[in-house]
Amino acid sequence: MDMFRKRCKQLGLACTHQRLIIYRALASSASHPTPEAIYDQVRHEIPSISLATVYKNIKTFTEAGLLREVSVLHDSLRLDANLGNHHHLVCTRCKAVIDIPEEKLDPIRLRGKLPDGFVADRFLVEILGLCAACAKGRTN
Amino acid sequence: MDMFRKRCKQLGLACTHQRLIIYRALASSASHPTPEAIYDQVRHEIPSISLATVYKNIKTFTEAGLLREVSVLHDSLRLDANLGNHHHLVCTRCKAVIDIPEEKLDPIRLRGKLPDGFVADRFLVEILGLCAACAKGRTN
Protein backbone atom coordinates (compact mmCIF):
# COMPACT_ATOMS: atom_id res chain seq x y z
CA MET A 1 0.00 0.00 0.00
CA ASP A 2 2.95 2.29 0.50
CA MET A 3 3.86 1.38 -3.04
CA PHE A 4 0.41 2.58 -4.03
CA ARG A 5 1.01 5.93 -2.33
CA LYS A 6 4.27 6.30 -4.23
CA ARG A 7 2.69 5.42 -7.56
CA CYS A 8 -0.03 7.99 -6.98
CA LYS A 9 2.55 10.66 -6.30
CA GLN A 10 4.48 9.69 -9.42
CA LEU A 11 1.32 9.86 -11.47
CA GLY A 12 0.11 13.12 -9.97
CA LEU A 13 -2.96 11.42 -8.53
CA ALA A 14 -4.40 12.38 -5.17
CA CYS A 15 -4.09 9.48 -2.81
CA THR A 16 -7.61 9.59 -1.40
CA HIS A 17 -9.07 7.25 1.13
CA GLN A 18 -11.47 5.93 -1.51
CA ARG A 19 -8.67 5.18 -3.95
CA LEU A 20 -6.69 3.32 -1.36
CA ILE A 21 -9.60 1.12 -0.38
CA ILE A 22 -10.61 0.50 -3.99
CA TYR A 23 -7.11 -0.39 -5.02
CA ARG A 24 -6.65 -2.65 -2.04
CA ALA A 25 -9.88 -4.47 -2.87
CA LEU A 26 -8.66 -5.00 -6.41
CA ALA A 27 -5.17 -6.05 -5.50
CA SER A 28 -6.28 -8.49 -2.83
CA SER A 29 -8.84 -10.21 -5.03
CA ALA A 30 -7.96 -13.29 -7.00
CA SER A 31 -11.29 -13.43 -8.78
CA HIS A 32 -10.94 -10.65 -11.36
CA PRO A 33 -13.94 -8.79 -10.04
CA THR A 34 -16.42 -6.62 -11.85
CA PRO A 35 -16.89 -2.96 -10.88
CA GLU A 36 -20.07 -3.94 -9.04
CA ALA A 37 -18.23 -6.57 -7.03
CA ILE A 38 -15.60 -4.03 -6.04
CA TYR A 39 -18.33 -1.61 -5.09
CA ASP A 40 -19.97 -4.20 -2.86
CA GLN A 41 -16.72 -5.00 -1.15
CA VAL A 42 -15.57 -1.42 -0.70
CA ARG A 43 -18.88 -0.44 0.86
CA HIS A 44 -18.02 -2.56 3.88
CA GLU A 45 -15.35 -0.01 4.67
CA ILE A 46 -16.85 3.12 3.14
CA PRO A 47 -20.62 2.70 3.21
CA SER A 48 -21.19 6.12 1.68
CA ILE A 49 -19.03 5.55 -1.40
CA SER A 50 -20.66 6.10 -4.77
CA LEU A 51 -20.65 3.52 -7.54
CA ALA A 52 -19.59 6.32 -9.87
CA THR A 53 -16.45 6.80 -7.81
CA VAL A 54 -15.62 3.15 -8.23
CA TYR A 55 -16.07 3.35 -11.98
CA LYS A 56 -14.10 6.58 -12.25
CA ASN A 57 -11.17 5.21 -10.31
CA ILE A 58 -11.15 1.94 -12.17
CA LYS A 59 -10.79 3.96 -15.33
CA THR A 60 -8.14 6.15 -13.75
CA PHE A 61 -6.15 3.17 -12.55
CA THR A 62 -6.44 1.41 -15.88
CA GLU A 63 -5.21 4.43 -17.79
CA ALA A 64 -2.37 4.80 -15.31
CA GLY A 65 -1.34 1.20 -15.88
CA LEU A 66 -2.05 0.07 -12.33
CA LEU A 67 -4.76 -2.23 -13.60
CA ARG A 68 -5.68 -4.17 -16.68
CA GLU A 69 -8.94 -5.20 -18.21
CA VAL A 70 -9.14 -8.96 -18.52
CA SER A 71 -10.73 -8.69 -21.94
CA VAL A 72 -9.99 -5.92 -24.39
CA LEU A 73 -13.28 -6.40 -26.23
CA HIS A 74 -15.69 -6.39 -23.34
CA ASP A 75 -17.57 -3.26 -24.39
CA SER A 76 -19.74 -4.80 -27.07
CA LEU A 77 -20.57 -8.22 -28.39
CA ARG A 78 -18.44 -9.17 -31.38
CA LEU A 79 -19.40 -12.08 -33.55
CA ASP A 80 -17.48 -14.62 -35.54
CA ALA A 81 -19.08 -16.94 -38.08
CA ASN A 82 -15.73 -18.48 -38.93
CA LEU A 83 -15.80 -21.75 -37.04
CA GLY A 84 -12.43 -22.94 -38.30
CA ASN A 85 -9.34 -22.79 -36.13
CA HIS A 86 -7.86 -19.35 -36.15
CA HIS A 87 -6.61 -16.61 -33.89
CA HIS A 88 -7.31 -12.90 -33.72
CA LEU A 89 -5.31 -9.75 -34.07
CA VAL A 90 -7.00 -7.15 -31.92
CA CYS A 91 -6.25 -3.45 -32.27
CA THR A 92 -6.33 -1.98 -28.80
CA ARG A 93 -7.04 1.45 -30.20
CA CYS A 94 -9.88 0.98 -32.69
CA LYS A 95 -10.94 -2.51 -31.58
CA ALA A 96 -10.60 -3.97 -35.04
CA VAL A 97 -10.42 -7.77 -35.05
CA ILE A 98 -8.54 -9.53 -37.84
CA ASP A 99 -8.38 -13.26 -38.36
CA ILE A 100 -5.10 -15.08 -38.73
CA PRO A 101 -4.73 -18.81 -39.34
CA GLU A 102 -3.53 -20.73 -36.34
CA GLU A 103 -0.40 -21.83 -38.19
CA LYS A 104 0.89 -18.31 -37.76
CA LEU A 105 1.69 -19.23 -34.18
CA ASP A 106 3.65 -22.07 -32.72
CA PRO A 107 1.13 -24.55 -31.38
CA ILE A 108 -0.31 -23.70 -27.98
CA ARG A 109 0.53 -26.49 -25.59
CA LEU A 110 0.01 -27.06 -21.92
CA ARG A 111 2.87 -28.04 -19.65
CA GLY A 112 1.51 -30.32 -16.98
CA LYS A 113 -1.85 -30.31 -15.30
CA LEU A 114 -4.13 -27.38 -14.80
CA PRO A 115 -4.88 -26.34 -11.23
CA ASP A 116 -8.23 -26.61 -9.51
CA GLY A 117 -9.62 -29.44 -11.61
CA PHE A 118 -10.22 -27.09 -14.51
CA VAL A 119 -11.26 -28.91 -17.68
CA ALA A 120 -9.86 -27.18 -20.74
CA ASP A 121 -11.82 -27.12 -23.97
CA ARG A 122 -9.92 -24.82 -26.29
CA PHE A 123 -7.36 -22.04 -26.42
CA LEU A 124 -8.29 -18.54 -27.36
CA VAL A 125 -5.39 -16.34 -28.41
CA GLU A 126 -5.58 -12.64 -29.06
CA ILE A 127 -2.58 -10.83 -30.40
CA LEU A 128 -2.96 -7.34 -29.00
CA GLY A 129 -1.42 -4.37 -30.72
CA LEU A 130 -2.19 -1.70 -33.28
CA CYS A 131 -3.64 -2.17 -36.73
CA ALA A 132 -1.84 -0.52 -39.63
CA ALA A 133 -4.09 2.54 -39.62
CA CYS A 134 -3.81 3.13 -35.89
CA ALA A 135 -0.07 2.45 -35.87
CA LYS A 136 0.47 5.14 -38.48
CA GLY A 137 -1.36 8.18 -37.24
CA ARG A 138 -2.65 9.34 -33.94
CA THR A 139 -5.44 10.88 -36.00
CA ASN A 140 -8.10 8.24 -35.71
CA MET B 1 -26.86 -20.82 -47.83
CA ASP B 2 -28.28 -24.23 -48.63
CA MET B 3 -26.03 -25.48 -45.88
CA PHE B 4 -27.74 -22.97 -43.61
CA ARG B 5 -31.16 -24.33 -44.56
CA LYS B 6 -29.99 -27.83 -43.73
CA ARG B 7 -28.50 -26.80 -40.40
CA CYS B 8 -31.77 -25.11 -39.47
CA LYS B 9 -33.69 -28.25 -40.23
CA GLN B 10 -31.27 -30.34 -38.20
CA LEU B 11 -31.60 -27.95 -35.30
CA GLY B 12 -35.36 -27.68 -35.50
CA LEU B 13 -35.18 -23.98 -36.29
CA ALA B 14 -37.54 -22.32 -38.70
CA CYS B 15 -35.61 -21.04 -41.67
CA THR B 16 -37.14 -17.61 -41.86
CA HIS B 17 -36.26 -14.89 -44.31
CA GLN B 18 -34.85 -12.81 -41.45
CA ARG B 19 -32.61 -15.60 -40.26
CA LEU B 20 -31.24 -16.19 -43.70
CA ILE B 21 -30.37 -12.56 -44.23
CA ILE B 22 -28.89 -12.17 -40.76
CA TYR B 23 -26.78 -15.28 -41.12
CA ARG B 24 -25.60 -14.24 -44.54
CA ALA B 25 -24.57 -10.85 -43.23
CA LEU B 26 -22.60 -12.51 -40.48
CA ALA B 27 -20.98 -15.13 -42.65
CA SER B 28 -19.96 -12.67 -45.34
CA SER B 29 -18.37 -10.21 -42.94
CA ALA B 30 -14.68 -10.33 -42.14
CA SER B 31 -14.87 -7.62 -39.49
CA HIS B 32 -16.43 -9.47 -36.57
CA PRO B 33 -19.39 -7.15 -36.41
CA THR B 34 -21.44 -6.05 -33.45
CA PRO B 35 -25.19 -6.71 -33.32
CA GLU B 36 -25.78 -3.07 -34.24
CA ALA B 37 -23.58 -3.38 -37.30
CA ILE B 38 -25.47 -6.47 -38.42
CA TYR B 39 -28.72 -4.65 -37.85
CA ASP B 40 -27.58 -1.75 -40.02
CA GLN B 41 -26.52 -4.07 -42.81
CA VAL B 42 -29.59 -6.27 -42.69
CA ARG B 43 -31.89 -3.28 -42.87
CA HIS B 44 -30.74 -2.67 -46.43
CA GLU B 45 -32.58 -5.84 -47.37
CA ILE B 46 -35.30 -5.89 -44.73
CA PRO B 47 -35.96 -2.30 -43.73
CA SER B 48 -38.69 -3.31 -41.32
CA ILE B 49 -36.59 -5.73 -39.28
CA SER B 50 -36.42 -5.17 -35.55
CA LEU B 51 -33.19 -4.87 -33.63
CA ALA B 52 -34.66 -7.33 -31.14
CA THR B 53 -34.92 -9.91 -33.89
CA VAL B 54 -31.26 -9.46 -34.66
CA TYR B 55 -30.32 -9.94 -31.01
CA LYS B 56 -32.61 -12.93 -30.60
CA ASN B 57 -31.19 -14.68 -33.62
CA ILE B 58 -27.62 -13.95 -32.73
CA LYS B 59 -28.30 -15.67 -29.45
CA THR B 60 -30.08 -18.53 -31.17
CA PHE B 61 -27.24 -19.02 -33.64
CA THR B 62 -24.62 -18.84 -30.93
CA GLU B 63 -26.37 -21.44 -28.81
CA ALA B 64 -26.76 -23.62 -31.88
CA GLY B 65 -23.03 -23.41 -32.56
CA LEU B 66 -23.41 -21.60 -35.86
CA LEU B 67 -21.65 -18.59 -34.43
CA ARG B 68 -19.11 -17.72 -31.79
CA GLU B 69 -18.58 -14.74 -29.61
CA VAL B 70 -15.14 -13.29 -30.15
CA SER B 71 -14.71 -12.70 -26.45
CA VAL B 72 -16.25 -14.90 -23.80
CA LEU B 73 -16.11 -12.17 -21.18
CA HIS B 74 -17.68 -9.31 -23.06
CA ASP B 75 -20.71 -8.96 -20.81
CA SER B 76 -19.07 -7.05 -18.00
CA LEU B 77 -15.79 -5.41 -17.27
CA ARG B 78 -13.41 -7.72 -15.41
CA LEU B 79 -10.35 -6.33 -13.73
CA ASP B 80 -6.88 -7.63 -13.10
CA ALA B 81 -4.43 -5.99 -10.72
CA ASN B 82 -1.83 -8.66 -11.39
CA LEU B 83 0.54 -6.99 -13.83
CA GLY B 84 2.96 -9.90 -14.04
CA ASN B 85 2.97 -12.23 -17.02
CA HIS B 86 0.26 -14.80 -16.72
CA HIS B 87 -2.61 -16.38 -18.57
CA HIS B 88 -6.21 -17.02 -17.68
CA LEU B 89 -8.42 -20.03 -17.28
CA VAL B 90 -11.92 -18.92 -18.14
CA CYS B 91 -14.96 -20.98 -17.22
CA THR B 92 -17.42 -20.63 -20.06
CA ARG B 93 -20.29 -21.53 -17.75
CA CYS B 94 -19.85 -19.36 -14.66
CA LYS B 95 -17.34 -16.91 -16.14
CA ALA B 96 -14.81 -17.51 -13.38
CA VAL B 97 -11.32 -16.34 -14.30
CA ILE B 98 -8.32 -18.05 -12.73
CA ASP B 99 -4.70 -17.01 -13.15
CA ILE B 100 -2.04 -19.42 -14.27
CA PRO B 101 1.65 -18.57 -14.68
CA GLU B 102 2.77 -18.28 -18.26
CA GLU B 103 5.21 -21.13 -17.78
CA LYS B 104 2.24 -23.46 -17.82
CA LEU B 105 2.15 -23.01 -21.58
CA ASP B 106 4.81 -23.44 -24.19
CA PRO B 107 5.93 -19.97 -25.19
CA ILE B 108 3.69 -18.19 -27.66
CA ARG B 109 5.68 -17.42 -30.76
CA LEU B 110 4.88 -15.92 -34.10
CA ARG B 111 5.82 -17.66 -37.32
CA GLY B 112 6.65 -15.02 -39.90
CA LYS B 113 5.16 -11.58 -40.37
CA LEU B 114 1.71 -10.46 -39.44
CA PRO B 115 -0.59 -9.36 -42.22
CA ASP B 116 -1.79 -5.82 -42.82
CA GLY B 117 1.06 -4.04 -41.07
CA PHE B 118 -0.30 -4.99 -37.69
CA VAL B 119 2.09 -4.13 -34.86
CA ALA B 120 1.87 -6.69 -32.08
CA ASP B 121 2.34 -5.67 -28.48
CA ARG B 122 1.52 -8.72 -26.42
CA PHE B 123 -0.26 -12.04 -26.46
CA LEU B 124 -3.39 -12.68 -24.48
CA VAL B 125 -4.25 -16.32 -23.95
CA GLU B 126 -7.47 -17.60 -22.47
CA ILE B 127 -7.86 -21.28 -21.77
CA LEU B 128 -11.57 -21.85 -22.16
CA GLY B 129 -13.31 -24.68 -20.41
CA LEU B 130 -15.12 -25.53 -17.21
CA CYS B 131 -13.99 -24.84 -13.67
CA ALA B 132 -14.09 -27.72 -11.21
CA ALA B 133 -17.48 -26.76 -9.81
CA CYS B 134 -19.13 -26.36 -13.20
CA ALA B 135 -17.51 -29.51 -14.57
CA LYS B 136 -18.98 -31.53 -11.73
CA GLY B 137 -22.63 -30.64 -11.59
CA ARG B 138 -25.09 -29.08 -13.93
CA THR B 139 -26.59 -27.58 -10.80
CA ASN B 140 -24.97 -24.16 -10.80
Add this chain to the structure above:
DNA sequence: CTATTGAACGATAATAATTATCCTCCTGTC
Protein backbone atom coordinates in the same frame (compact mmCIF):
# COMPACT_ATOMS: atom_id res chain seq x y z
C1' DC C 1 -1.18 25.02 11.14
C1' DT C 2 -4.21 27.21 8.21
C1' DA C 3 -5.73 28.95 3.82
C1' DT C 4 -6.21 27.97 -0.88
C1' DT C 5 -7.14 25.53 -5.11
C1' DG C 6 -7.98 22.09 -8.08
C1' DA C 7 -8.92 17.50 -8.20
C1' DA C 8 -11.99 14.01 -6.43
C1' DC C 9 -16.36 12.63 -4.35
C1' DG C 10 -21.43 11.76 -4.04
C1' DA C 11 -25.87 11.91 -5.94
C1' DT C 12 -28.20 11.35 -9.74
C1' DA C 13 -29.44 11.96 -14.61
C1' DA C 14 -28.33 10.33 -19.10
C1' DT C 15 -26.79 7.12 -22.41
C1' DA C 16 -25.79 2.63 -24.34
C1' DA C 17 -26.37 -2.22 -24.63
C1' DT C 18 -29.18 -5.96 -24.02
C1' DT C 19 -33.21 -8.54 -22.66
C1' DA C 20 -38.16 -9.27 -21.76
C1' DT C 21 -43.01 -8.75 -22.94
C1' DC C 22 -46.84 -9.29 -25.64
C1' DC C 23 -49.50 -9.39 -29.54
C1' DT C 24 -49.47 -10.59 -34.46
C1' DC C 25 -47.78 -13.20 -38.26
C1' DC C 26 -45.41 -16.73 -40.81
C1' DT C 27 -43.19 -21.45 -41.38
C1' DG C 28 -43.66 -26.22 -41.40
C1' DT C 29 -46.69 -30.01 -41.27
C1' DC C 30 -51.13 -32.47 -41.82
Add this chain to the structure above:
DNA sequence: GACAGGAGGATAATTATTATCGTTCAATAG
Protein backbone atom coordinates in the same frame (compact mmCIF):
# COMPACT_ATOMS: atom_id res chain seq x y z
C1' DG D 1 -55.64 -24.66 -47.16
C1' DA D 2 -55.97 -25.10 -41.99
C1' DC D 3 -53.63 -25.40 -37.71
C1' DA D 4 -50.17 -24.82 -34.03
C1' DG D 5 -46.26 -23.18 -32.30
C1' DG D 6 -42.30 -20.80 -33.09
C1' DA D 7 -40.69 -16.29 -34.78
C1' DG D 8 -41.09 -11.35 -35.72
C1' DG D 9 -42.09 -6.37 -34.55
C1' DA D 10 -42.78 -2.73 -31.40
C1' DT D 11 -41.56 -1.22 -27.34
C1' DA D 12 -40.86 -1.36 -22.31
C1' DA D 13 -37.63 -2.78 -18.93
C1' DT D 14 -33.23 -3.83 -17.24
C1' DT D 15 -28.34 -3.54 -16.84
C1' DA D 16 -23.96 -1.40 -17.45
C1' DT D 17 -21.55 2.63 -17.93
C1' DT D 18 -20.71 7.52 -18.43
C1' DA D 19 -21.68 12.46 -17.74
C1' DT D 20 -23.08 16.36 -14.90
C1' DC D 21 -22.77 19.34 -11.16
C1' DG D 22 -22.51 21.08 -6.66
C1' DT D 23 -19.81 19.93 -2.42
C1' DT D 24 -15.75 18.25 -0.07
C1' DC D 25 -11.10 16.89 0.63
C1' DA D 26 -5.91 16.28 -0.35
C1' DA D 27 -1.78 18.59 -1.39
C1' DT D 28 0.96 22.49 -1.22
C1' DA D 29 2.37 27.21 0.01
C1' DG D 30 2.74 30.42 3.23
